[in-house]
Amino acid sequence: MSKAVPEPVTRLIDSLSRLPGVGPKTASRLTYYLLRSPDDLSQELAISLQELKTKTRFCPICNNITVEVPCGICGDDERDHRTVVVVEEPLDVLAIERTGSYEGVYHVLHGAISPVNGIGPDDLKIRELVGRVDKGDILEVIVATNPGLEGDATAKYIKRELDSKGVKITWLARGIPTGGDLEYVDSVTLMRALQGRGEL
């Protein structure tokens, strides 16, 4: 077996297998694909990987990934700096930016409270959020953590921390997703959609 697989190949397979959602089979497939493909793809990947960490940092204001300091959003005077959307991950910022319907700024927590995984409030950027609110310029905090046990627990923790600060605290509407088929909507979502029903 070892004779059939040279060390540089197994090494890349092992490294790729450490990525989430990439099992040993996918890792082998990708590795042998890279072996067949022109050199520049693996080189390009190698360079991108190296520069990912060396060239980026966290924005000292919102904790999003950035090259400049502050990040493009925090440094944009045309955005509304009195409204802050709080998200778990940088990818969530992207998702909201893609809607094209939000003009405020962000705060990235880098996770959610999860006792099972040993993640408490102090492991997240919650203190930094409280600090931003304490400066007094923020009027509304929109908590956009993921809808689910951990995200909801995080949202409620944030609400408690900010409740006395005189800032408006909101969260995203819960309901049935657009284009969803009622038949396939889970019952918690359906229950919340019923509870939150509006005038037609």
Place this chain on the structure above:
Amino acid sequence: MSKAVPEPVTRLIDSLSRLPGVGPKTASRLTYYLLRSPDDLSQELAISLQELKTKTRFCPICNNITVEVPCGICGDDERDHRTVVVVEEPLDVLAIERTGSYEGVYHVLHGAISPVNGIGPDDLKIRELVGRVDKGDILEVIVATNPGLEGDATAKYIKRELDSKGVKITWLARGIPTGGDLEYVDSVTLMRALQGRGEL
């Protein structure tokens, strides 16, 4: 949008998206995972990627990926060098080695004949296979191309090329896979299993 995603991040997402089976969504997820994970994972991946091509080459005998020349299998005197299994890809060598039931050597074609994709016999290592057979030491060529249109066409082309050389040419048995459920076996497989039925 561009403001929310720094260039090193989009660059890695773009590179990863070029991998087979990795769409833009998976690429983003992997990139942001790497951003969160300790530095050594992206560094380890970058180094493995660089060494994949610089440290490996194709075995001049069987065309498998190798560090040494000849490869560990071709250089192994304890193996049976008179029997050659012909496969499409290096991963197929692995699959056969894993069975632990083959003691011969290999020949990697690096693909299969595929007119649709513009791959003809000359794009594969078929001439090299004929050359190995012409040397006269090979008694049996077991064609183990993938069961399917392209693999079968390749097998038949190889048979034609080698037919006059006095070498035994075989291919893998076709039938229902072990553990398979008859109900889910496709009809071509089932037809072949019937045609090739043996004494109970």
